[in-house]
Amino acid sequence: MNIKSISIALIFSFISSMVFANEVNVYTSRHYDSDAELYSSFTADTGIKVNIISGKGKALMERLKSEGPNSPADVFITVDAGNLWKVQKDGMFQSISSSVVESVVPTNLRGPNDEWVAIAKRSRVMYYNPLTVSADEMENLAYEHLSDAKWIGRIAIRSSGNMYNQSLVASLISNNGVADTEAWAHRFVGNFARKPEGNDRAQIMAVANGEADIAIANSYYIGLMLSGKKGDEQRAAARKVNLHFPSQAGRGAHINVSGIGLMKNSPNKANAIKFIEFLLSDKAQEHIVNNTYEYPLSANVAPSDLIAQFGTGFKEDQTSVTDYGKFNPEAVKLMDRVGWQ
Amino acid sequence: MFEKYLNSWSLLPVICFIFFIAPVVIVISSLFGDYSDNWSHLYNYVLGSYIKNSIYLVAGVLILVSIIGVSTAWLVTNYDFFCKNILEWALILPLAVPPYILAYTFTGLFDTYGTANNLVRDIFNLSNEFTLFPKVRNVPGAIIVFSFTLYPYVYLVSRMAFINQSRSILESGRTLGLNRLEVFYRLAVPMIRPAVIAGLMLVAMETLSDFGAVDHFAISTFTTGIFRTWYGMYDIHTAKQLASLLLIIAIMFIIAEKYSRKNADYSFAGSVFRQFDPLKLKGYKNFLAFLFCFFPIFIGFILPILELSYWAFNYKLDFFNERFITTAWNSFYLAIISAFMCTCLAIIINFSVRYKSNNVLKFLSSFLTVGYAVPGIILAIGVMQLLTFLDASFVGKYLNFLLTGSLIGLILAYIIKSYALASSTIESGYQRVNIRLDDVAKSLKSSGWSLLSSVHLPLLKTSFLTSVLLVVSEVIKELPATLILRPFNFDTLAVYTYIFAAEERMYDAAAPSISIVMIGLLPIIILTRMIRTSRPARRD
Numbered sequence: 001m002n003i004k005s006i007s008i009a010l011i012f013s014f015i016s017s018m019v020f021a022n023e024v025n026v027y028t029s030r031h032y033d034s035d036a037e038l039y040s041s042f043t044a045d046t047g048i049k050v051n052i053i054s055g056k057g058k059a060l061m062e063r064l065k066s067e068g069p070n071s072p073a074d075v076f077i078t079v080d081a082g083n084l085w086k087v088q089k090d091g092m093f094q095s096i097s098s099s100v101v102e103s104v105v106p107t108n109l110r111g112p113n114d115e116w117v118a119i120a121k122r123s124r125v126m127y128y129n130p131l132t133v134s135a136d137e138m139e140n141l142a143y144e145h146l147s148d149a150k151w152i153g154r155i156a157i158r159s160s161g162n163m164y165n166q167s168l169v170a171s172l173i174s175n176n177g178v179a180d181t182e183a184w185a186h187r188f189v190g191n192f193a194r195k196p197e198g199n200d201r202a203q204i205m206a207v208a209n210g211e212a213d214i215a216i217a218n219s220y221y222i223g224l225m226l227s228g229k230k231g232d233e234q235r236a237a238a239r240k241v242n243l244h245f246p247s248q249a250g251r252g253a254h255i256n257v258s259g260i261g262l263m264k265n266s267p268n269k270a271n272a273i274k275f276i277e278f279l280l281s282d283k284a285q286e287h288i289v290n291n292t293y294e295y296p297l298s299a300n301v302a303p304s305d306l307i308a309q310f311g312t313g314f315k316e317d318q319t320s321v322t323d324y325g326k327f328n329p330e331a332v333k334l335m336d337r338v339g340w341q
Numbered sequence: 342m343f344e345k346y347l348n349s350w351s352l353l354p355v356i357c358f359i360f361f362i363a364p365v366v367i368v369i370s371s372l373f374g375d376y377s378d379n380w381s382h383l384y385n386y387v388l389g390s391y392i393k394n395s396i397y398l399v400a401g402v403l404i405l406v407s408i409i410g411v412s413t414a415w416l417v418t419n420y421d422f423f424c425k426n427i428l429e430w431a432l433i434l435p436l437a438v439p440p441y442i443l444a445y446t447f448t449g450l451f452d453t454y455g456t457a458n459n460l461v462r463d464i465f466n467l468s469n470e471f472t473l474f475p476k477v478r479n480v481p482g483a484i485i486v487f488s489f490t491l492y493p494y495v496y497l498v499s500r501m502a503f504i505n506q507s508r509s510i511l512e513s514g515r516t517l518g519l520n521r522l523e524v525f526y527r528l529a530v531p532m533i534r535p536a537v538i539a540g541l542m543l544v545a546m547e548t549l550s551d552f553g554a555v556d557h558f559a560i561s562t563f564t565t566g567i568f569r570t571w572y573g574m575y576d577i578h579t580a581k582q583l584a585s586l587l588l589i590i591a592i593m594f595i596i597a598e599k600y601s602r603k604n605a606d607y608s609f610a611g612s613v614f615r616q617f618d619p620l621k622l623k624g625y626k627n628f629l630a631f632l633f634c635f636f637p638i639f640i641g642f643i644l645p646i647l648e649l650s651y652w653a654f655n656y657k658l659d660f661f662n663e664r665f666i667t668t669a670w671n672s673f674y675l676a677i678i679s680a681f682m683c684t685c686l687a688i689i690i691n692f693s694v695r696y697k698s699n700n701v702l703k704f705l706s707s708f709l710t711v712g713y714a715v716p717g718i719i720l721a722i723g724v725m726q727l728l729t730f731l732d733a734s735f736v737g738k739y740l741n742f743l744l745t746g747s748l749i750g751l752i753l754a755y756i757i758k759s760y761a762l763a764s765s766t767i768e769s770g771y772q773r774v775n776i777r778l779d780d781v782a783k784s785l786k787s788s789g790w791s792l793l794s795s796v797h798l799p800l801l802k803t804s805f806l807t808s809v810l811l812v813v814s815e816v817i818k819e820l821p822a823t824l825i826l827r828p829f830n831f832d833t834l835a836v837y838t839y840i841f842a843a844e845e846r847m848y849d850a851a852a853p854s855i856s857i858v859m860i861g862l863l864p865i866i867i868l869t870r871m872i873r874t875s876r877p878a879r880r881d
């Protein structure tokens with residue numbers, strides 16, 4: 001390859017990265033194939049082109065911060081409320097004024113000044129093997145109960161490096177304080193059936209295979225596995241386990257969100273608000289619940305049958321999701337201290 | 342006294358160098374900032390295990406890699422055995438497999454309910470409790486993963502060094518009563534030590550900076566610690582300080598390597614290459630030699646390809662569409678551009694060091710080498726800060742164009758990340774060019790550009806190509822910096838693989854993983870052709 005063709009390739013790539021007028025620039029840490037379909041349908045409806053950069057949440061946040069006022073980003077989408085809280089705290093969002101947001105999203109699932117809003121919900125639930133754990137034992141079982149000695153060697157959960165676990169522990173700190181949570185976590189870790197390994201799906205598989213009796217994992221995984229999209233083996237495994245919504249006699253099941261925030265220096269603000277409203281529309285919500293098996297925000301849309309069969313009227317923890325961000329560093333240190341790998 | 346440095350061959354490279362060094366300096370400058378409270382937490386609870394695991398990992402990898410790399414190189418250069426001509430080049434194939442992909446296939450195969458254990462249970466009709474293969478998600482597992490993907494670096498340099506080794510010394514050893522094994526470890530290996538150490542340095546830096554594989558195995562190493570501090574404690578400053586410590590360790594490695602070379606002059610200025618016939622092995626020795634060379638290829642290349650193909654064919658083939666073509670093309674042209682620029686930089690720098698004995702540049706050059714030891718994403722943060730600074734200060738103002746989010750940032754990161762590969766290749770190429778040649782050229786009024794272009798470049802042709810190819814295969818595999826620095830709607834194969842693999846959707850990740858390996862294979866096939874024709878003894 002000679003110098004000339006290299007420079008042509010370079011120039012071409014610069015041109016292709018230059019901006020077009022009618023567009024919205026999205027930084028996202030959600031990278032599901034189905035999201036791409038969702039964005040195409042937005043473009044088809046409105047003629048607004050959606051430009052995507054996907055990556056890890058924290059890395060994108062650093063890029064946003066570093067780009068500062070020059071950032072081309074209009075919105076930031078992420079799958080953990082802690083991340084949204086952090087961006088909001090760093091003053092990089094602006095308020096979204098939209099009647100759609102106000103009517104669809106409950107206040108505990110929005111930023112304090114509507115800087116960001118949830119677009120889908122997920123709960124961190126328990127999965128158990130009905131052959132080894134009775135329904136009686138599961139009744140009203142809360143996260144806090146998993147430190148009991150009866151669960152020694154029976155629990156599967158992924159590593160503490162995972163943000164869903166960090167958010168769960170942060171929510172426990174928010175409600176029970178550091179000292180109580182640490183004492184709980186210490187015994188909880190002692191009850192693990194194995195060294196934490198794999199993702200949430202691997203924990204459900206461990207219960208199905210008999211390596212553990214009870215697992216903590218996000219709610220949508222069971223939908224994905226039952227859908228058969230991930231192969232027969234996973235569907236068969238998913239059919240062997242039951243889903244339990246924790247803490248129904250107490251605070252309710254831990255809720256986390258996929259959310260979207262409007263950037264302070266958004267160059268295409270009007271398009272960005274259209275985009276946010278689109279994601280909260282029934283059409284988009286329908287698409288999300290049937291592809292990612294998350295819970296909808298819109299009251300007009302029902303969760304996918306695959307996930308609704310386990311119950312839809314469960315009690316949700318009303319702890320403000322912003323606390324997850326606030327207590328996240330404390331949660332990580334606490335998990336380090338109790339030796340949760 | 343500084344006049345020596347005030348001419349184009351001394352000054353220009355230094356200036357252009359500052360640009361490349363800046364991101365590394367930005368990362369290291371964190372050491373001079375405040376130290377947050379998180380340090381006492383790290384020190385009290387986790388730093389010890391990060392360091393311990395990293396040391397075990399690197400030590401284990403270096404030992405295993407030396408054994409595999411050096412002995413296979415010795416076998417293929419000195420003996421003739423079953424399939425030797427194929428094994429000789431096939432031994433570098435694992436270079437196309439990134440460690441994280443081997444890690445994914447390892448868990449897919451050897452986890453309690455992985456393919457391998459299930460197969461054993463099916464064949465022998467055993468119960469679910471039976472598990473034949475040991476767990477791989479631990480330090481020994483990671484050592485195996487890194488060793489079998491990285492040993493080609495040592496194999497390549499050792500083989501080259503063995504080929505260039507003086508036959509007469511080895512034969513004198515024989516006549517003085519050493520047996521073949523003793524000739525190997527008392528003469529041949531000590532003589533190629535600098536080459537092996539240079540290869541080991543690359544392996545050590547790559548192992549230290551890796552995140553994908555250790556994260557997948559959930560082993561707390563220094564790198565996972567960096568990310569935990571950043572992602573979990575929201576403390577990027579402390580994360581950068583941790584990364585800087587990693588850099589300092591790498592710098593110490595580099596100094597140690599330079600020092601180990603200083604003690605002896607290993608150049609073979611007057612070597613005479615004589616025709617020699619490799620010893621033909623017979624019987625069980627023939628078979629053992631074959632097995633010994635085949636095993637690393639099997640673990641590092643054949644096994645992952647088989648598992649990935651199984652997943653791809655069973656579950657997901659629709660990846661191979663037009664989106665695949667654009668993605669593959671993106672990976673490919675970025676890699677070629679970066680590799681070309683990186684190699685040119687390495688040549689100019691190494692030429693200037695040699696031509697002007699420029700010590701400032703020599704120091705800067707080794708400094709840039711540590712870029713290889715920085716975890717890609719931390720390096721990317723440094724690059725990003727440099728670009729946003731340039732954008733804010735003049736590029737954005739006067740040129741109406743932003744460097745941030747353009748391919749320039751990406752290429753810059755790739756060059757810094759792979760400079761060590763290019764520089765070490767060019768450096769060893771230069772070692773084989775007799776310095777007296779320069780004097781002769783100078784006396785014939787050939788200097789500067791003309792010395793470089795008409796004398797050195799033709800002699801460095803092989804090194805130039807090797808360097809380009811090594812960097813291409815490195816860049817195609819690169820993930821973390823690509824993720825964070827890329828422009829809108831721009832994907833590479835590694836990004837695709839990550840998107841699926843990050844969620845352990847291995848079936849979906851299989852097709853793009855195979856593509857990475859296949860495209861990484863192109864440069865390696867060219868490299869192997871060069872290897873086959875690179876036996877000086879046979880050219881006479």
